[in-house]
Amino acid sequence: MEQKKDNTEEKILNAAREVFVHKGMDGARMQEIANEAGINKALLHYYFRSKEKLFDAIFSKVIEFAFPGFANIISEETDFVTRLGKFIDAYFEMLLTHPFLPGFIIKELNRDPSGLFKLIAKYGFNPDFVLKEIEQAMDRGEIKRMDPRHLVINVISMCVFPFAVRPILNYLIFKDDQMAMSAFLGERPEVIKKFVIDSVAIKQ
Amino acid sequence: MEQKKDNTEEKILNAAREVFVHKGMDGARMQEIANEAGINKALLHYYFRSKEKLFDAIFSKVIEFAFPGFANIISEETDFVTRLGKFIDAYFEMLLTHPFLPGFIIKELNRDPSGLFKLIAKYGFNPDFVLKEIEQAMDRGEIKRMDPRHLVINVISMCVFPFAVRPILNYLIFKDDQMAMSAFLGERPEVIKKFVIDSVAIKQ
DNA sequence: GTCTATATCATGATAGAC
DNA sequence: GTCTATCATGATATAGAC
Numbered sequence: 001m002e003q004k005k006d007n008t009e010e011k012i013l014n015a016a017r018e019v020f021v022h023k024g025m026d027g028a029r030m031q032e033i034a035n036e037a038g039i040n041k042a043l044l045h046y047y048f049r050s051k052e053k054l055f056d057a058i059f060s061k062v063i064e065f066a067f068p069g070f071a072n073i074i075s076e077e078t079d080f081v082t083r084l085g086k087f088i089d090a091y092f093e094m095l096l097t098h099p100f101l102p103g104f105i106i107k108e109l110n111r112d113p114s115g116l117f118k119l120i121a122k123y124g125f126n127p128d129f130v131l132k133e134i135e136q137a138m139d140r141g142e143i144k145r146m147d148p149r150h151l152v153i154n155v156i157s158m159c160v161f162p163f164a165v166r167p168i169l170n171y172l173i174f175k176d177d178q179m180a181m182s183a184f185l186g187e188r189p190e191v192i193k194k195f196v197i198d199s200v201a202i203k204q
Numbered sequence: 205m206e207q208k209k210d211n212t213e214e215k216i217l218n219a220a221r222e223v224f225v226h227k228g229m230d231g232a233r234m235q236e237i238a239n240e241a242g243i244n245k246a247l248l249h250y251y252f253r254s255k256e257k258l259f260d261a262i263f264s265k266v267i268e269f270a271f272p273g274f275a276n277i278i279s280e281e282t283d284f285v286t287r288l289g290k291f292i293d294a295y296f297e298m299l300l301t302h303p304f305l306p307g308f309i310i311k312e313l314n315r316d317p318s319g320l321f322k323l324i325a326k327y328g329f330n331p332d333f334v335l336k337e338i339e340q341a342m343d344r345g346e347i348k349r350m351d352p353r354h355l356v357i358n359v360i361s362m363c364v365f366p367f368a369v370r371p372i373l374n375y376l377i378f379k380d381d382q383m384a385m386s387a388f389l390g391e392r393p394e395v396i397k398k399f400v401i402d403s404v405a406i407k408q
Numbered sequence: 409g410t411c412t413a414t415a416t417c418a419t420g421a422t423a424g425a426c
Numbered sequence: 427g428t429c430t431a432t433c434a435t436g437a438t439a440t441a442g443a444c
Contacts, residue, residue, distance in 0.1 A: 161361035
């Protein structure tokens with residue numbers, strides 16, 4: 001029974017994640033989640049009392065996954081450029097295996113940001129130490145001086161944005177050639193690293 | 205009567221744009237649009253036969269507005285860096301006056317991209333000439349050689365992404381200080397220009 | 409053109425048998 | 427725990443009076 005329950009709950013969570021990530025809270029239907037999980041609607045409400053509770057369960061898992069411990073890379077004891085490169089690589093690995101997360105998070109963020117705020121508060125995530133690390137690298141003369149907030153946002157933007165507008169890129173640039181787009185996205189980590197480093201490097 | 209009709213249709217379109225942009229197709233309610241326009245639901249259906257038709261009318265106007273003639277800036281007869289700067293300035297002016305468009309477009313793009321594809325086809329928009337212009341600038345030695353597709357996406361990403369994740373920035377970095385965030389976004393055009401130029405400039 | 413009233417339908421949620 | 431059947435609500439859409 002325990003076994004059965006865990007199994008069903010897992011099936012529901014997987015199905016719900018699939019549907020919610022692609023359709024969003026507003027667009028998702030409990031019927032579709034039930035179908036995807038191979039059960040009926042009533043059982044959904046038995047495990048999770050309401051659509052909102054089910055959504056919250058999924059959303060927190062997704063956020064936990066997408067706002068990850070990459071931050072610890074920033075704290076490593078190497079030069080800043082090395083840490084930046086490792087961060088971009090790690091972030092891209094996540095994005096390439098979960099390309100729909102950016103669109104989903106942006107959608108829900110603009111619908112109702114309160115859920116995300118609660119999670120940020122709960123996990124105590126704070127970007128200040130990242131900004132501190134960047135400033136220290138500037139103090140040490142490893143990179144050019146600039147507002148570290150802009151630097152962080154520039155890097156995250158170049159990593160995440162292409163995934164958020166994937167369908168446009170697919171249509172407008174790659175004419176529905178999935179292989180071409182995958183190859184393009186796969187080479188972006190190196191491109192971004194070079195682009196950023198060329199910009200912030202101290203010229204000799 | 206003509207006057208009356210135009211006036212009402214305009215009120216509907218304004219109300220619908222407001223509601224659709226903030227809530228999206230799935231989240232918007234015809235009742236809310238009617239309230240916002242100061243009329244009743246039945247009149248909405250008199251002017252636009254269905255919610256979908258009303259949405260399409262709004263969506264095409266928004267796309268027409270957000271995928272604008274900035275492209276002609278790229279064709280001007282000046283050096284590439286100047287044109288790039290003018291493009292970023294023009295694009296940011298649009299974004300600052302319509303900060304919710306990126307979130308809206310990303311949401312609808314991931315819900316159903318077919319509408320956007322039809323519009324792109326209808327207006328015959330094609331990014332190839334932009335890529336050509338960039339390649340010519342590289343041939344002339346104005347900027348470093350790199351894949352022009354990556355360069356375009358880098359620039360657009362850094363411009364648009366912060367608006368798409370506005371609520372996070374607001375909460376995580378600016379602690380709900382709207383003035384601070386506005387000031388930050390206002391200085392981004394210059395920051396991005398410098399960031400890009402420092403990266404692609406030919407070193408002497 | 410604009411309104412009130414209503415039809416129609418889809419969806420989230422519950423009741424109750426097994 | 428899982429199912430079938432059903433409720434209750436809210437949404438789009440239409441009918442028809444003015």
